[in-house]
Amino acid sequence: MGVFEAILLGVLQGLTEFLPISSSAHLLIVPWLLGWPEPGLAFSVALHLGTLAAVVTYFWRDLLAMAAGxxxxxxxxxxxxxxxxxxALIIAIGSIPAAVAGFLGSDALDAYFHSGGGGDRAIMVSALLLIGLGLLLALAEWLARHRRDLSDVTAWDGIVVGLAQALALLPGVSRSGSTITAGLFLGLRRDAAARFSFLLGVPAVAGAGLLEGIDLLRAGLPAEERLIFAAGTISAAVVGYLAIAFLLRFLQRHSALVFVWYRLVLGTAVLALALWRASG
Structure with missing residues (x-):
C-alpha cells in the first residue's frame, strides 16, 4: 500500500465510521473493486486510532463530565x-454486548470477510446487509416519534442499543447505522440518537484498537510502514471529526433517508456486480 491508498482509505474510514453507511463494508468493497490487497494489521490499528482520536476530540467535554460524575x-x-x-453507567452497560460478541465471533468473522475465506460470497453478504439495515433505518424513521433527549436515556435503552451495536461486527450493518436505528425505534430524537451512538462507540472503538494494538506491538511496525500508518491515522481522524460535526447538525433538521437511499443503491449495485463476477 502506498501513501495515496492510505490517505484514501483513511478518508473512507473517517466518513463511513460515523455516517450510518458502514465503514467495514466500504473498506471491504473498495479494495475488492480496485484489486487492492488487504490493508493488514498495522493499517487497521491506524484506522482505529484515527477514529478514536476523532470521537474523543469532539466529545472530550462529555467524556470528562462523565468521568467526573x-x-x-x-x-x-x-x-x-x-x-x-x-x-456513564448506561454506556458501560451498553458496551457489554459488543465486547462479548467481539470476543466470541471476531476471529471467525475476520477469517470470512477480511482474510479471503468468503470470497465473492462475503461481498454479497455485505451488500445484502447494506440493503437490509437501510430498510430497517427507513422503517425506524417512519415509526419514530423523535421525542426523547439524551437525558431521557435509561439502562434499558443502553442494553437495546448495545445489542444493536454488537451486530456491527458484520460488514454492511454499520455501528452508527445500527445504533441510530435502535435509538430511533426507542423514540429518541435523531440528533440524540446519533450523540448516544457516538458516545457508546468510544469503548467499542478503544477496545478494538487496544486488542489490535497489542498484536501490532508484538509483531512490530516496520520502518517502511510508518509513513503509511501516520497517513491513515491523520486522514481518518480529521475526516472523522468533520463527519461527526456534519451528522449531528444534519440530523437536527433532516431525516436519515438520504443514507437509506445511499445504502440501497450501493448495496444493489455491489450485489449485482458480485453476482456478475461470480457467473463469469
Missing part, C-alpha cells in the same frame, strides 16, 4: 442521581 458517584453512592454518572 463517576468520581462523584463513588463519594456519594448516588449513581442515578447524577446525570453524568448515570450516562
Amino acid at each position: 463517576l468520581l462523584r458517584g463513588l463519594k456519594t453512592r448516588r449513581w442515578t442521581a447524577d446525570p453524568d454518572a448515570r450516562l
Whole structure:
C-alpha cells in the first residue's frame, strides 16, 4: 500500500465510521473493486486510532463530565442521581454486548470477510446487509416519534442499543447505522440518537484498537510502514471529526433517508456486480 491508498482509505474510514453507511463494508468493497490487497494489521490499528482520536476530540467535554460524575458517584453512592454518572453507567452497560460478541465471533468473522475465506460470497453478504439495515433505518424513521433527549436515556435503552451495536461486527450493518436505528425505534430524537451512538462507540472503538494494538506491538511496525500508518491515522481522524460535526447538525433538521437511499443503491449495485463476477 502506498501513501495515496492510505490517505484514501483513511478518508473512507473517517466518513463511513460515523455516517450510518458502514465503514467495514466500504473498506471491504473498495479494495475488492480496485484489486487492492488487504490493508493488514498495522493499517487497521491506524484506522482505529484515527477514529478514536476523532470521537474523543469532539466529545472530550462529555467524556470528562462523565468521568467526573463517576468520581462523584463513588463519594456519594448516588449513581442515578447524577446525570453524568448515570450516562456513564448506561454506556458501560451498553458496551457489554459488543465486547462479548467481539470476543466470541471476531476471529471467525475476520477469517470470512477480511482474510479471503468468503470470497465473492462475503461481498454479497455485505451488500445484502447494506440493503437490509437501510430498510430497517427507513422503517425506524417512519415509526419514530423523535421525542426523547439524551437525558431521557435509561439502562434499558443502553442494553437495546448495545445489542444493536454488537451486530456491527458484520460488514454492511454499520455501528452508527445500527445504533441510530435502535435509538430511533426507542423514540429518541435523531440528533440524540446519533450523540448516544457516538458516545457508546468510544469503548467499542478503544477496545478494538487496544486488542489490535497489542498484536501490532508484538509483531512490530516496520520502518517502511510508518509513513503509511501516520497517513491513515491523520486522514481518518480529521475526516472523522468533520463527519461527526456534519451528522449531528444534519440530523437536527433532516431525516436519515438520504443514507437509506445511499445504502440501497450501493448495496444493489455491489450485489449485482458480485453476482456478475461470480457467473463469469
